[in-house]
Amino acid sequence: GKTTTSGNGGDEIKIGAIFSASGGAAPLGKPEMETVKMLVKQWNEQGGIDGKKIKLIAYDDKSDQNEAVLSAKKLIEQDNVTAIIGGTISGNSLAMIPQIEKAGIPYISLAASKQIVNPSDGSSRHWTFKTAQGDNIVIQKLLGFLKEKRWLNVAWLNVANAYGTSGHEEFVHYAPEYGVKAVIEEEFEATVDDAKAMLTKVKKANPQAIIVWGTAQESAVVTKNIRQLGIAAPIVESHGIGTKSFIDLAGEAANDVWFPAGRILVADQLPDSDPQKETLLKYKQDFEKAYGYAPTTFGGHAWDAFHLLANAIKEGGTEKEKIRSALENTRKFIGISGVFHMSKDDHTGLDADSLVMVQIQDGKFVLAEQ
Amino acid sequence: MEAWSQFVQLLFSGLTVGSIYALVALGFVITYSVTGILNLAQGDFAMLGALFCVTLVNDGVPFVLAIGLSIVAVMAIGALFERLAIQPARRSPVAVLIIITIGASFVFRGIALLVWGTNPYALRPFTGHGALEAFGAVIQWQSVWAIILSLASFAALHLFFHRTYIGKAVAACVINPFAARLMGIDIRKMSLGAIAASAGLGALAGIVIAPISGASYDMGMMIGLKAFIAAVVGGLTNAPAAIAGAFLVGLLESFAEGYLSSGYKEAISFGLLLLVLFFMPNGLFAKMTGKRV
Amino acid sequence: MEHGQRMTDGRKRWLWLAGAVVWLGLPWLVFGNNYVLSTLVLIGLYALVGTGMTLLMGYAGQISLGQAAFYGMGAYTSAYLTAHAGWPAWLALVAGAALAALVALVVGIPVFRLREHYLALATLGFGVIMFTFFKEWKGITGGLNGFFGIPPIRIAGIPLQSDWQFYYLVSSFVLAGGWFARNVVRSRVGRALRAIHGSEVAASSLGVNITKYKLQIFILSAVYASVAGSLYAHYVTFINPDLFGIIPSIYFLIMVIIGGTASVWGGLVGAAVYVCLGEWLKAVVPLLLPNAGGEFEIVFFGLLLVIMLIYMPNGLTGVAPQGLRRCWKTSWRQSERATAVDSHKARSIGGEQG
Amino acid sequence: MSAMLLEVEQLSKSFGGIQAVQNVSFYVKKEDIVAVIGPNGAGKTTLFNMISGIVPPTSGFVRFQGAIVSGKQPHELAMLGMTRTFQNLQLFADMTVLENVMVGFHSRLKSGIVSAGFRLPRTVKEEKQAQEQAFFCLEQVGLAHLAWERAGTLPYGMQRLVEIARAAVSRPSLILLDEPMAGLNPQESKQLVDVLLMMREQGFSFLFVEHDMETVMAIADRIVVLDYGKKIAEGAPEEIARHPDVIKAYLGEEAV
Amino acid sequence: MLTLRNVHVHHGHLHVLKGIDLHVGQGEIVAIVGANGAGKSTLLGTMAGVYAPTEGEILFEQKPLPYGKAEKIVDQGICLVPERRQIFDSLSVRDNLLLGAYRRHRRDGQEVKRDYERVLELFPKLQTMLDRPGGLLSGGEQQMLAIARGLMARPKLLLLDEPSLGLAPLVVKEVMGMLTQLCDQFQTSMILVEQNVRAALQIADEAYVLERGQIVMHGKAAELLADERVAEAYLGAAGRR
Ligand SMILES: Nc1ncnc2c1ncn2[C@@H]1O[C@H](COP(=O)(O)OP(=O)(O)OP(=O)(O)O)[C@@H](O)[C@H]1O
Numbered sequence A: 001g002k003t004t005t006s007g008n009g010g011d012e013i014k015i016g017a018i019f020s021a022s023g024g025a026a027p028l029g030k031p032e033m034e035t036v037k038m039l040v041k042q043w044n045e046q047g048g049i050d051g052k053k054i055k056l057i058a059y060d061d062k063s064d065q066n067e068a069v070l071s072a073k074k075l076i077e078q079d080n081v082t083a084i085i086g087g088t089i090s091g092n093s094l095a096m097i098p099q100i101e102k103a104g105i106p107y108i109s110l111a112a113s114k115q116i117v118n119p120s121d122g123s124s125r126h127w128t129f130k131t132a133q134g135d136n137i138v139i140q141k142l143l144g145f146l147k148e149k150r151w152l153n154v155a156w157l158n159v160a161n162a163y164g165t166s167g168h169e170e171f172v173h174y175a176p177e178y179g180v181k182a183v184i185e186e187e188f189e190a191t192v193d194d195a196k197a198m199l200t201k202v203k204k205a206n207p208q209a210i211i212v213w214g215t216a217q218e219s220a221v222v223t224k225n226i227r228q229l230g231i232a233a234p235i236v237e238s239h240g241i242g243t244k245s246f247i248d249l250a251g252e253a254a255n256d257v258w259f260p261a262g263r264i265l266v267a268d269q270l271p272d273s274d275p276q277k278e279t280l281l282k283y284k285q286d287f288e289k290a291y292g293y294a295p296t297t298f299g300g301h302a303w304d305a306f307h308l309l310a311n312a313i314k315e316g317g318t319e320k321e322k323i324r325s326a327l328e329n330t331r332k333f334i335g336i337s338g339v340f341h342m343s344k345d346d347h348t349g350l351d352a353d354s355l356v357m358v359q360i361q362d363g364k365f366v367l368a369e370q
Numbered sequence B: 001m002e003a004w005s006q007f008v009q010l011l012f013s014g015l016t017v018g019s020i021y022a023l024v025a026l027g028f029v030i031t032y033s034v035t036g037i038l039n040l041a042q043g044d045f046a047m048l049g050a051l052f053c054v055t056l057v058n059d060g061v062p063f064v065l066a067i068g069l070s071i072v073a074v075m076a077i078g079a080l081f082e083r084l085a086i087q088p089a090r091r092s093p094v095a096v097l098i099i100i101t102i103g104a105s106f107v108f109r110g111i112a113l114l115v116w117g118t119n120p121y122a123l124r125p126f127t128g129h130g131a132l133e134a135f136g137a138v139i140q141w142q143s144v145w146a147i148i149l150s151l152a153s154f155a156a157l158h159l160f161f162h163r164t165y166i167g168k169a170v171a172a173c174v175i176n177p178f179a180a181r182l183m184g185i186d187i188r189k190m191s192l193g194a195i196a197a198s199a200g201l202g203a204l205a206g207i208v209i210a211p212i213s214g215a216s217y218d219m220g221m222m223i224g225l226k227a228f229i230a231a232v233v234g235g236l237t238n239a240p241a242a243i244a245g246a247f248l249v250g251l252l253e254s255f256a257e258g259y260l261s262s263g264y265k266e267a268i269s270f271g272l273l274l275l276v277l278f279f280m281p282n283g284l285f286a287k288m289t290g291k292r293v
Numbered sequence C: 001m002e003h004g005q006r007m008t009d010g011r012k013r014w015l016w017l018a019g020a021v022v023w024l025g026l027p028w029l030v031f032g033n034n035y036v037l038s039t040l041v042l043i044g045l046y047a048l049v050g051t052g053m054t055l056l057m058g059y060a061g062q063i064s065l066g067q068a069a070f071y072g073m074g075a076y077t078s079a080y081l082t083a084h085a086g087w088p089a090w091l092a093l094v095a096g097a098a099l100a101a102l103v104a105l106v107v108g109i110p111v112f113r114l115r116e117h118y119l120a121l122a123t124l125g126f127g128v129i130m131f132t133f134f135k136e137w138k139g140i141t142g143g144l145n146g147f148f149g150i151p152p153i154r155i156a157g158i159p160l161q162s163d164w165q166f167y168y169l170v171s172s173f174v175l176a177g178g179w180f181a182r183n184v185v186r187s188r189v190g191r192a193l194r195a196i197h198g199s200e201v202a203a204s205s206l207g208v209n210i211t212k213y214k215l216q217i218f219i220l221s222a223v224y225a226s227v228a229g230s231l232y233a234h235y236v237t238f239i240n241p242d243l244f245g246i247i248p249s250i251y252f253l254i255m256v257i258i259g260g261t262a263s264v265w266g267g268l269v270g271a272a273v274y275v276c277l278g279e280w281l282k283a284v285v286p287l288l289l290p291n292a293g294g295e296f297e298i299v300f301f302g303l304l305l306v307i308m309l310i311y312m313p314n315g316l317t318g319v320a321p322q323g324l325r326r327c328w329k330t331s332w333r334q335s336e337r338a339t340a341v342d343s344h345k346a347r348s349i350g351g352e353q354g
Numbered sequence D: 001m002s003a004m005l006l007e008v009e010q011l012s013k014s015f016g017g018i019q020a021v022q023n024v025s026f027y028v029k030k031e032d033i034v035a036v037i038g039p040n041g042a043g044k045t046t047l048f049n050m051i052s053g054i055v056p057p058t059s060g061f062v063r064f065q066g067a068i069v070s071g072k073q074p075h076e077l078a079m080l081g082m083t084r085t086f087q088n089l090q091l092f093a094d095m096t097v098l099e100n101v102m103v104g105f106h107s108r109l110k111s112g113i114v115s116a117g118f119r120l121p122r123t124v125k126e127e128k129q130a131q132e133q134a135f136f137c138l139e140q141v142g143l144a145h146l147a148w149e150r151a152g153t154l155p156y157g158m159q160r161l162v163e164i165a166r167a168a169v170s171r172p173s174l175i176l177l178d179e180p181m182a183g184l185n186p187q188e189s190k191q192l193v194d195v196l197l198m199m200r201e202q203g204f205s206f207l208f209v210e211h212d213m214e215t216v217m218a219i220a221d222r223i224v225v226l227d228y229g230k231k232i233a234e235g236a237p238e239e240i241a242r243h244p245d246v247i248k249a250y251l252g253e254e255a256v
Numbered sequence E: 001m002l003t004l005r006n007v008h009v010h011h012g013h014l015h016v017l018k019g020i021d022l023h024v025g026q027g028e029i030v031a032i033v034g035a036n037g038a039g040k041s042t043l044l045g046t047m048a049g050v051y052a053p054t055e056g057e058i059l060f061e062q063k064p065l066p067y068g069k070a071e072k073i074v075d076q077g078i079c080l081v082p083e084r085r086q087i088f089d090s091l092s093v094r095d096n097l098l099l100g101a102y103r104r105h106r107r108d109g110q111e112v113k114r115d116y117e118r119v120l121e122l123f124p125k126l127q128t129m130l131d132r133p134g135g136l137l138s139g140g141e142q143q144m145l146a147i148a149r150g151l152m153a154r155p156k157l158l159l160l161d162e163p164s165l166g167l168a169p170l171v172v173k174e175v176m177g178m179l180t181q182l183c184d185q186f187q188t189s190m191i192l193v194e195q196n197v198r199a200a201l202q203i204a205d206e207a208y209v210l211e212r213g214q215i216v217m218h219g220k221a222a223e224l225l226a227d228e229r230v231a232e233a234y235l236g237a238a239g240r241r
């Protein structure tokens, strides 16, 4: 839906946004949209950017690539926005990028694929940035953890969609570096009701640990099934399960599951020395007050994107190239997903330290010792 | 022995999944055999049933009552859907009716999204989290419930269609609505009843599944699709065949996943289904159709 | 009657002229607005698929729930052959169409032994299987991560990259496709197909080879979809399997139903209405409900769809005003289709009952 | 004197346990009108369906213009010059009357999907010819004024005439008619009888099933009588009318 | 028993019946004859609640008929045996017959059983094929089934649309005889639409001639049978039938 927040002509800054607030990626896109709406309201109440009100023009691409492309065109051609945030999922971001690059508009994607900033076909990414840790970063964190625990023979299970396969690719790419080996690799459907058929094979392979790479709903089913089959190996999962609903869905079975996650999940458990703690707590508080539930890492990506952009506009004014170079020169920006250090070659600016390992204990997310 | 227990495990998995498809497939069959409509919103009844039940349970309504209430609520929605969307379009071509049900499915999904948001919800199992062990394989109690309920619904339906007078009248409605009217069969009432009943069955299916796989606003689509396939493989107007079809699809998927690759699971089951269709074009369990020149 | 015919012809010429002016002039009318143009391009691509499906549904009497598979075949063939094998785009487009035709032939032979809903299921199954291929055949399709960097299509060495260029390209295809379809429909072949729709036994006892014609139309519709897919790939330059799954197939079906199969232009009308409706809702819903999200659009879209189909089950081309339709139908007029025909009766005449 | 057109040899058909047709043999010569009569359920329609290729015979064969045709598809038979009408009308209800008849001309046209799609001159010419022929045929059965009506809205009797026109427009050498008079009132039947007789003059041959004995007696050159799937009699109308078995099984005592 | 006053019916824009007045008395057989497309089937359909009149009134047993509500009309005792048979083709012959009594099976189950036996006696041919799907019967067999199914409703007024269509001459005779018998035994009234005009007029009491949606002639059946105009128009020129 198109939403117009405040702003009556004249001195305003138009920011375009595209989220997958409905459709398949809605669990990701909805908190993103809500976060940005909340932030725009906050900033405008405090006078906007340099006295100029922010006008947010947000579209819902319904998790559909064509909708995303059309919405991007609309933002560029019709709404004449200064910059664009969004593209909840990688496919949609990737489909939008060519025209955004052509039009020359600063763009911050919220999706994870590294293709968004480092395309394998070498096409231009002058204007494109992103705020989500790529799967390469998450996998490295996870592999580091496995290495530390000396769980080197693992079972790899991923959900059969873009999220799952991209995780799998990174895993295959980095595992040797950490001395980790998959004794079995399997895929399961996002709509899985019963994964025991697949898990019997896993049980036979006798891994030291099982990695389940999926989002909350399907991972919960698999996790429950692992426990039901009485497989004793520890379970390590992806950052995609970092929501309350995973714990609800998996129930008892969720306990003891490990996974890498952004700090937002365990904000209050962080040591006071953590540079992000204050920012995290503030976001958490604000979001909970506005929407009545805890913020997600995805909302966090949107928070980062908005602030990065707002700061760049503060610095560079409404001129596009100036905003872009301000973005590229971001240093030590303390955000939700981590501390950002952008550069010409790194349009993400995050590394594995932006993540922590979390374990579920008694139905709670608990920060594992570093 | 190892191989044996894997086999049994796969069998259990297949039965679990199959029973879920079966419950929804029965809904398809009822609607189709009374109205001649393939109701692609059938899966969404499951979704609505599950989410209603979750909400009621969370609000402290006793479990059994919550189940009953959600089924009744979804039946009411089904009835409303029939009156507002199906009845006025009775005379449209089949394809149009199918698309109308798709449209209705959008509406249901959109409303669910509005009310319940995007998060998946959990529902507690009917009888404890325990599992049953046999031959070195495990099956959750909830799966046993699913299987029992699907078989019970089937038995009830079978009796209804083949042993009761009304059952025959119901069948007559789709075979020749014009003649059915002349026999004094109230097609509109039949169609209302059928869709409400299949909505109720759908809701029951959703409630049974929710403890196994969770409940979310978008769960209807995939369940609906698979159940649709199950129903067609069996033969659309034939309840026992649809049940058999559902278990067949469930087992096929489970064994394909266990013994072959899981990535191609869908393609394998669909592919085999195509073969079945090609060699038995009216479904596996087709009877004489009564068509000639 | 002779007189009336000539009058119609005269009026028709003016209509053609006006149409041509609008067609050629549109990019200037919406000057500089690539958004509008790309909406039109998208409509055009959908319309191309829809025209094929209109033929299939309206004339071969077959619902296809897997049309996006052919769309995808065109897109991936073009993408792979141009990006990795260095073929010229036009050749790749033809190759895609040939591949789709071949697949349609192979699939069609067994599929058309089926009837009614079983046939619908078979096409659905085919769609799912093709989707799995797109997804799993990573070496060629790039899997779920998608296929990047598809080179542009060229005419006389000039790469077509801007929206207005694509607008002309795609709309030419749509017009040519529509013209071809219209001719087919008004010929012996189209008549045979409609006859099959009415009564298969009767058609065959008059010399109509049912399987052959159904298969030909199926192949034709596959070619339409494949060509549209190729054009899409060159237009957006990034494709991924989700674009060619079951949901898009259902959307194509919706478009054709909205447009109606009473005329071969049903596909175009349906695509236009479908896309515009979506865009319109995007604009209107927030005005009505300022805090609503995308979910409202879904609800409204669903409601509109239902209402529209209840009141015009034969689609928009089925209820188009008589005058307009007379322009479309030159060879002879057709009695008002919209008169409420007791469907039961109609069925017992045409069907195989009894 | 005239050549054999159709020869049916020892044709049988059973459906599961039901012997619908048993060892039936007969023939039709050029410009013959042969009637098949018999009680309800005697196997007449089944016999027709076998001859026209809609159902395969269980045993026996059919020879058409000297060649064995059993096992051929209906559309192949139509191409060879054998068309039929149906006991339960099989009109294309959503098409106009003219279009219905034009479909009948299908077997005489050649243009395929490609030449039709590009609207090659050949196609245009063929279309014109088809339309003219169809119109002519409609005129002959007296329905030209209804050419533009949707076939499904016509009353039953006229639909029958359309079906006959549709079967005749391609000028096949043999037309099979399954109860052509059913639903026509006597006056209309008479009109149809005239049409059929006129068509015979033009070289058509007919094989038809009919319960209206008046018509049968009026136009049939020969009559084949079936009962319980078996042929019980064959001969000229006068013979049949007097045949005791036929009277007992079919006509009843005070026959025509 | 049944009275129509100035009944008009439209199909879409088509004005099919233009002011029909008609009366059927208790135990009477009324024949309606007329050319193809005159509106005979439409007339019967209107009485059976398939179509609703746009003007005029229909009284059944002094009460207005519930227009367009077929199931209510069946309850009141009117049953239509439609043209083209309209068999439930994938249901067995037995089920087809039983469905004929759908409206009353709960009220008087025993009687339905007796009727079932009785109807099968009338059509012994059907007895041999009770388990076959109705759609596989031959044309004439289906016609018998349709009539038998209509009788199962035990109507006070039976509407028959071309019942002799497709029946062998011997069977036509039997059916016509049976209808007279039925009429006498059970005081069932009947409206008979027939192309086989002679057969119809022979058993009917009253007769109406319908042309282009209007009654053009009406009288005692025997009188019409003797009428020259009728003979010329409907009995074939020779008037032999
Ligand atoms: N497909 C079928 N399956 C089973 N039985 C069939 C089938 N077709 C016909 N029969 C049976 O075979 C017998 C002959 O049927 P057919 O239709 O040939 O009779 P007919 O002589 O045309 O009768 P009528 O004069 O009533 O039309 C009938 O008893 C019929 O029920």
Ligand SMILES: Nc1ncnc2c1ncn2[C@@H]1O[C@H](COP(=O)(O)OP(=O)(O)OP(=O)(O)O)[C@@H](O)[C@H]1O
Residues within 6 Å of the ligand: C340, C341, C342, C345, D153, D154, D155, D156, D157, D158, D183, E011, E012, E014, E016, E034, E035, E036, E037, E038, E039, E040, E041, E042, E043, E083
């Ligand atoms: N459902 C319908 N829709 C539109 N027109 C119809 C419909 N049914 C009948 N008609 C038209 O109404 C007129 C009367 O038809 P009807 O079937 O009542 O005639 P009929 O006297 O029974 O003819 P027949 O002797 O052929 O059975 C005809 O012109 C017919 O075309």
Ligand SMILES: [Mg+2]
Residues within 6 Å of the ligand: D044, D045, D046, D087, E138, E139, E140
């Ligand atoms: Mg017959």
Ligand SMILES: [Mg+2]
Residues within 6 Å of the ligand: D156, E040, E041, E042, E083, E161
């Ligand atoms: Mg009639």
